[in-house]
Amino acid sequence: MKTWILYVCLSGLAAAQTIEGDVVDAITGAPVAGAYVSGLGGTNVPIVRTDSAGHFTIPAAAAATPFAGFRVIRAGYIPNFRTVPSDQSRLNQRVELMPQAVIHGKVTDEDGVRVEGARVEILRYQFVEGERKLSGVVMPEQTDDLGEYRIAGLPAGRYYIRVSSPQLANWDGRYGKQFSNGSLEPDEAGVVEVKAGEERVVNPRLMRREGVTVSGRVEYPPGMVRDTRSVRAPVWVGELEIPPAWVGPDGAFVVRHVTPGSYRLRVGNWSLKPGELWGEQVVQVGDADIRNVVLTVREVQPVDIGGKVVVEGGGQPPRMQFGLRPSSGNGISAASGEDGAFVLKGLMPGHYDMQIVPDRPWPPQPSVHLASVLSATMGGSDVLRRGFDIGSGPPGPMEVVVTMKTIFVKGTLLGAAGEPVLGKLVVFVQGGRDMGSSVTQALGSFGTAFHRAGEYRIYVLPDQNQWQLLSDPDYLKAHENDFPPVRIVDGENPSIMLRMPPAKDRR
Amino acid sequence: MRPRFLLLFALISCCFAQNSTAALDGQTVNALTGAPVPNVRIRLALNLDDPVFAKSDEDGRFRFENLKLESYTLRVDAPGFLEPDYRNVCITRVDPPKEVIRLTPSAVITGRVTDPDGVPLEGAYLELLAKRHAGMPPGPPWMGNADFAPLKQGATNDKGEYRFAGLKPGTYYVVVNRGHLVNSAWESTYQATYFGGVTDLSSAKPMELAAGQQVRADIRVVRQAGVRVAGRIIKPPGAPSGRASLLYTNLTLVPAGDAMMNPNSAFVIASEDEYEFKAILPGKYTLMALTRDATSDPFGHNQKMLYGLQRPIEVGDRDIDGLDLALAPLRDVPGEVIFREGCPIFLVRIRVVDDSRLAWGRPEVMTNGKFVLTGLTVGRATLNVEAPVVDSVRLGDRDVQKDGLVLPDVASEPLRITIGCMPSGRLQ
Numbered sequence: 051m052k053t054w055i056l057y058v059c060l061s062g063l064a065a066a067q068t069i070e071g072d073v074v075d076a077i078t079g080a081p082v083a084g085a086y087v088s089g090l091g092g093t094n095v096p097i098v099r100t101d102s103a104g105h106f107t108i109p110a111a112a113a114a115t116p117f118a119g120f121r122v123i124r125a126g127y128i129p130n131f132r133t134v135p136s137d138q139s140r141l142n143q144r145v146e147l148m149p150q151a152v153i154h155g156k157v158t159d160e161d162g163v164r165v166e167g168a169r170v171e172i173l174r175y176q177f178v179e180g181e182r183k184l185s186g187v188v189m190p191e192q193t194d195d196l197g198e199y200r201i202a203g204l205p206a207g208r209y210y211i212r213v214s215s216p217q218l219a220n221w222d223g224r225y226g227k228q229f230s231n232g233s234l235e236p237d238e239a240g241v242v243e244v245k246a247g248e249e250r251v252v253n254p255r256l257m258r259r260e261g262v263t264v265s266g267r268v269e270y271p272p273g274m275v276r277d278t279r280s281v282r283a284p285v286w287v288g289e290l291e292i293p294p295a296w297v298g299p300d301g302a303f304v305v306r307h308v309t310p311g312s313y314r315l316r317v318g319n320w321s322l323k324p325g326e327l328w329g330e331q332v333v334q335v336g337d338a339d340i341r342n343v344v345l346t347v348r349e350v351q352p353v354d355i356g357g358k359v360v361v362e363g364g365g366q367p368p369r370m371q372f373g374l375r376p377s378s379g380n381g382i383s384a385a386s387g388e389d390g391a392f393v394l395k396g397l398m399p400g401h402y403d404m405q406i407v408p409d410r411p412w413p414p415q416p417s418v419h420l421a422s423v424l425s426a427t428m429g430g431s432d433v434l435r436r437g438f439d440i441g442s443g444p445p446g447p448m449e450v451v452v453t454m455k456t457i458f459v460k461g462t463l464l465g466a467a468g469e470p471v472l473g474k475l476v477v478f479v480q481g482g483r484d485m486g487s488s489v490t491q492a493l494g495s496f497g498t499a500f501h502r503a504g505e506y507r508i509y510v511l512p513d514q515n516q517w518q519l520l521s522d523p524d525y526l527k528a529h530e531n532d533f534p535p536v537r538i539v540d541g542e543n544p545s546i547m548l549r550m551p552p553a554k555d556r557r
Numbered sequence: 558m559r560p561r562f563l564l565l566f567a568l569i570s571c572c573f574a575q576n577s578t579a580a581l582d583g584q585t586v587n588a589l590t591g592a593p594v595p596n597v598r599i600r601l602a603l604n605l606d607d608p609v610f611a612k613s614d615e616d617g618r619f620r621f622e623n624l625k626l627e628s629y630t631l632r633v634d635a636p637g638f639l640e641p642d643y644r645n646v647c648i649t650r651v652d653p654p655k656e657v658i659r660l661t662p663s664a665v666i667t668g669r670v671t672d673p674d675g676v677p678l679e680g681a682y683l684e685l686l687a688k689r690h691a692g693m694p695p696g697p698p699w700m701g702n703a704d705f706a707p708l709k710q711g712a713t714n715d716k717g718e719y720r721f722a723g724l725k726p727g728t729y730y731v732v733v734n735r736g737h738l739v740n741s742a743w744e745s746t747y748q749a750t751y752f753g754g755v756t757d758l759s760s761a762k763p764m765e766l767a768a769g770q771q772v773r774a775d776i777r778v779v780r781q782a783g784v785r786v787a788g789r790i791i792k793p794p795g796a797p798s799g800r801a802s803l804l805y806t807n808l809t810l811v812p813a814g815d816a817m818m819n820p821n822s823a824f825v826i827a828s829e830d831e832y833e834f835k836a837i838l839p840g841k842y843t844l845m846a847l848t849r850d851a852t853s854d855p856f857g858h859n860q861k862m863l864y865g866l867q868r869p870i871e872v873g874d875r876d877i878d879g880l881d882l883a884l885a886p887l888r889d890v891p892g893e894v895i896f897r898e899g900c901p902i903f904l905v906r907i908r909v910v911d912d913s914r915l916a917w918g919r920p921e922v923m924t925n926g927k928f929v930l931t932g933l934t935v936g937r938a939t940l941n942v943e944a945p946v947v948d949s950v951r952l953g954d955r956d957v958q959k960d961g962l963v964l965p966d967v968a969s970e971p972l973r974i975t976i977g978c979m980p981s982g983r984l985q
Contacts, residue, residue, distance in 0.1 A: 084676055086742035097744050123742045125679050125715055152715065161612060163596040164636050166722075195637060195665065195722030202679075202715035221600060221634060222610055371852055383852070409852075 069120055069134060070107040071143025073100045075127075077246055081105075082147050085124035090131065126150060128203060131514065132473070133489065149247030154200035156253050157193045157213055159225070164197025165256055168215040172201050173236075174208060176521035177482055184210060184236055187518075205518065206246040210236045213254040220293050223307040224258035232257050234309050261307040262335060266343030268301045268317055283327060285345070286320065288313040303345075308335050317345050321378040322398045324351050330399070330441065352396040353440060355428070357448030359390035361421075368421040368452065369409040377401040385409065386450075397445070403437040406450060421452040422501040453501050457538055461546030463494040463510065470494030471550060475514045478506040478536070489514055503540050508533040508548065578623045579648050583656035585617040585635065589768055593617025594660050598634040601646070603627055624648055631656065639663045639725060662769030664724040668752070669717045670733050672742070673780040677717025678733075680741035681778070685709040685721045686730040686758075705730060705758065712736055726768045730761050733776050743778075745835040750779045756838060757812070783836035786810065786872060788880035790830050792848065792864055803851040804863070806884070807915045808832050813841035813869075832882070837872050844870050846882055847915040862887055865915075867963075890930045890952075890962070892972030897948065900978035906943040907974070909933060909962075930972075938962040946977035 069089070073082045081104025088097040089108055100106045108120060119133035120143075127147040134143070157168040171190045175182055187209065191199045214227035230252050231240035244250050264287065284294035285303045288311075295305040297317065305315075313335060318328035329347035333340060359367040367390030374382040377400045386392040408420040426434035428448045438445070463471045470493045478486040478498060485506060488496035500506075509529055511519050519525045532551050585597040593616045601621050602608035611619040625648075632643040638660040646656060666685065670678045687708035708729075713719050713736075721731070734749040735741065752774040753762030764772050790806050797804065832846075848864040864884035870877075896902050908921040909930055922928045939961050940950055950957040953970040 084674075086744075125677050125717070125742075150715070159598075161596065163598070163612070166636055194720050195663070197636070200714050218634075221598065221632075222608070385852075 068107065068109055068141070069143060070141050071105070071145060073104045073106065073122055073124070073145045073147055076146035076148045082124055082127070085122050085127075085147065087120055087122050090119040090121055090133065122147060128205060133514065148205065150202055151204040151206055151244035151246060152200065152202045152249040153204065153209065153211065153242060153244060153252055154198070154249065155251045156197045157199065157215075158197060158253065158255050159218070160255060160257050162255075164193075164195075165215050165218055166193055166195050166197060167217045168193040168197070168199075168213055168254075168256065170199045170201065170254070171212045172204065173210045173212055175523055176518075177523060177526065182523055185521075204244060205516075206244060206248075207522070208241050208243045208524075210240055211242055211252055211254060213256060215256060216293075218256065222258065223293060224260060225256050226259055226261070226307065226309050228254075228256065228259070230254040234259070234311075259307065259309050261309045262337065263304060263306050263339045263341075264308050264315065264333060264335065264343060265302070265304040265339070265341050266345060268297050268303065268329065269344050269346050271346060271348055283317055284319065286314075286316045310335050310337060315343065315345060317347055318350075318399075322350055322400070324398075326350055328399050350399055352398055353445060355394040355397060355446040355448055357392050357394070357428075357446060357450060359386045359392065359450045359452060362424060362451050362453045362455070365454065368454065370421065370423075370450065370452065371407050371409055373405040373407075375403045375405075394448075397440045399440050401437055401439050404433060406434070408452075421454055424451045424453050424502065426450045455501055455540070457500040457503065457540060457543065458497060459500065459538060459543045459546060460495065460497045461548060463490045463496060463548045463550070465550050466552045468549070473513055475511040475516070476548065477509045477511060477520060478538075479509060479520070480504055480506050484520055500538050503538050505535050505537050507535050510548065510550065577626055577651050579626060579651045579653055581621045581624055581646065581648060581653055581656060583613075583619050583658060585613045585619070585633070585658045585660055588659035588661045594635060594638065596636075597638075597658070597660070599658075600632045600634075601629050602632075603629055626650070633658055633660070635660050637663060639723070663722060664726060664766040664769060665771045666721045666724065666729065666731060666764065666766070666774050667771065668719060668731070668774040668776060670713045670719065671717055671775070671777050672744075672747070673778055675777065677713075677715075678742065678778060679713055679715045679717060680736040681713045681717070681743065682734050682736040683711045683713065683719050683721075684732050684734070685711075685724075686732065688728040724766060726766055726770075729764045729766060730758065731764070731774050731776065732758075732761070733778060744780070746780050746782055748779045748781050748783070748836070748838060750776055752776050754779060756781065757840070781836070781838060783838045784872060784874065785833060785835055785876040785878070786837050786844075786870070786880060787831070787833040787876075787878050788882060790832055790846065790848075791881055791883045792830075793884060793886050796864070797850070804848055805851060806832070806846055806848040806864075808834075808844065808846045808882075809915060810834050810837065810870075811843045811845065813843065839873050841869065841871050844868050844882070845915055846884060848884055887933060890933060890972060891927070892930065892974060893927045894924055894974045894976060896925070896976045897978060900976060903944075905974070905976060908941040908943070910939040910941055933962075940972075942974055944976050948975040948977040950974050 073085045073087070074080060075082055081100070081102070083100055083102045083104060085100040085104070085106070086097060087100065087106045087108060096108055098106050098108055119131065121132070122130045122145050124147055126149060128150050130145055130147055132143070132145065153172060157165045157170065159165055169190050169192055172187045173184045174187055176185045188201060188203060191201050193199045211230035212227060213230060215225055218225040228234055229236060229240040230242070231237070232255065233240055242250060242252055268283070283297045285297060285305060286294050287305050287308055295303050297303045313333050314330055315333050316330035318326055322328055326349070327347040328350045329345045331345060333343060359370050361367055367386065370386045370392070372384045372392060372394060374394060374397070376382070376398070382394060382396060384392050384394050404426065406423045406426060423434065425432065426448060428438055428446055431438070433448065461476070463474055463476060465471045472490050472492070472494060474490045476488050476490060476496050476498070477484050478500070485502070486498040486500050488498045490496045507530065509520065509526070510532065511517070533548055536546055581601070583599070585594040586592065587594055593613070595613055595615045595617060597613040597617070599611045599613065599619050600608050603625065609621055611621055613619045628645055628647045630643055631646045633641055641658065641660065670681045670683070672678050685708045686705040689704055689706050709721050711719050711721060731752040732749055735743045735747070748756045750756060751758065751761030752764065754777060755761050756779055764774060766772060844867070846866040847862060849860040849862050851860055863886065865887050866882050866884045870880065894905050902925050904923045904925050906921060906923050907928065907930070922930065940957050942950060947958070951973050952962065957972065
């Protein structure tokens, strides 16, 4: 990528809080007039517009508290956020606004009749926690009464467009989720590639799919008497995308128009309460009907999961906060005690995602190193990144391993000609996850805190607005050898010297 | 309730099942012009599992064949037209009369929102206010006697455009306000602006829409300096202090007589114990505050609500500093369901519909005796009691059915809900 960034280091301590610079179009280099520039992280920070030459000045005097950076917004461009450390010059900031790509069009049914309220998702393959997954890039849009949608603010890239219409599926169960080229699974033919500043028209057509029929009956465990709770209970196939079938008075259920795939078949209300009936099993759907599925239900009661926080290498466990997000219902929270023990209470069947954060001291103490979570396992399985399911088996116990260790490493980023490079984001990746990052500052310096020794791959992103590149498999492949891997050891580490590869080698 | 009742009636009166089959012909027409409406989706269902489908042709005609002589439900999906009630079609003979479906075109309001300099404004938040009709429940107190209520919400796209469709004939207002997207370039001196370029509902320009009418309503946002309203947040004695950094308070300032869902608002971190609203125009407002504990749910879906406040203030043409807000602990409200003598006893669902702009969630209990409503927030709340005959809902002298609850300033007495007997012969 052609580099336009030119930082001029000036001292000027008197003007340390004033930010001044120019906004240009990242493709053409032309000044961008009328862009909205506002300070970040302070109070009463003024908002200014760029003049006809793309120039702006945010005066420090107008701000009630110091601000840490600024953001630049202009219709037709992707917003740009920039932090500017106080020890770095805030003058002559050059901001390259990347023109947005737009995908828009009209969703129709098989006869070309517009579909109102269809949900349009823009997806692309991304690395999430080390796995390549098809994930949403922006918030899904709904088509209007004309069947039209418009999704703006996209970076250039290769996208898949997935369309569904809950309203139409509820009307006719054959209208399931599908990609813009009509396929049920993502394939190369369905890729839509857009360049920066480009507008592409994509008119998806929702086709009816007969699919197959999945049928069976609801069965009670031995000793439990059939009661009225299971009659007319909903039977869900997969997530909430397919309208549920209903259990008949004889316990039978029939789900029609199920397309091939692996599904979780579930009977019971989506948001469960204690005492309700629930059962589920996984079914693999191919191109033939599936009959005689037996869904065994049981009365659900909340369960507790106990666990312990331990410190890698031993030591007093820090107090940690736990947050659980269930696939339905309210979140659950807990905290570990002095001995590291904790109990997650009142979990109903379903999937849970989990977040574990250290309890922060009050008032804030910058010198206190907070714990970092290395792993969380239950029954030998990782539950920190993938979450866990509460089903029929007894859950737990959970073990959470944290570290108090912090290895601080400094470094310098130089350009191909040996000049200091500012404003780049240096990211250290291990096992497909970013484990540390830093924006280069005056003289190209950066500093990153690690919690674990080991070998890290290094990527240098154009700026801190482009984190999404780290989840782009194509970008990662193209840049995996830009810098040699670095080995971080416990204790003291030498300064890391990074030199940007020549521009011709960079995409 | 009405469609269910009609369906029951139709099923009772249409029990001529025979072995013969019939065809059903129909036509979809524009209710205003009588012109045929093509491409209408029609769904005919004998029961939930076996619907059949048709689409009207260029002449608006459709046909279903090989129908048993039964009672069916017929539903229509016609893009660009108001959704008609579904109807029951009772086929009692092999040559049933033609079904004519009259469709009323829906009205549309479209427009573009620009900033005070005429630049399209992306991510601005829009509300459509519709004239209230008889039978609608009363609005929250800050709406005063406003005749309009929020009907739809939307946001402008990257070109500053918006569109409200599917509207019935009637009177509407459109108002634009600060959006929540990161790409919203809404400055603090921009004011909520109604179509017509004014900042208050009473001066705004209503739009009278006829069936099928399309109206364009471009709005240029008004820039006006206003004044500052600021002060401290004072939490009750005994408020957690050790992890106080994770308590935070949302505040909002709702103009009196305002029907908007998204008024001016500010977000305050309670550890700072200070708040500030900028560029507030002169007028009467209700100030609301609600403190949550972020540590109670790091995901933010179910954070514990601790303290709140709601108070009227009047803003003039000078800054208001030192407006300190003493928050009160939120309260649980105990109560009891009492059944009149001789009436059947059953579980009654009691739901609290919270009108506060700061909270979400709908506390509810199922009970036939004593109960405690928890998770109530600050502000006015409507109590919804699901029972065939509710004689009264009282909190001390207050008639809650009529006046609602105002939290946390409720009386100390418990709620008393009295359930009566269902008159004989009435359908449930």
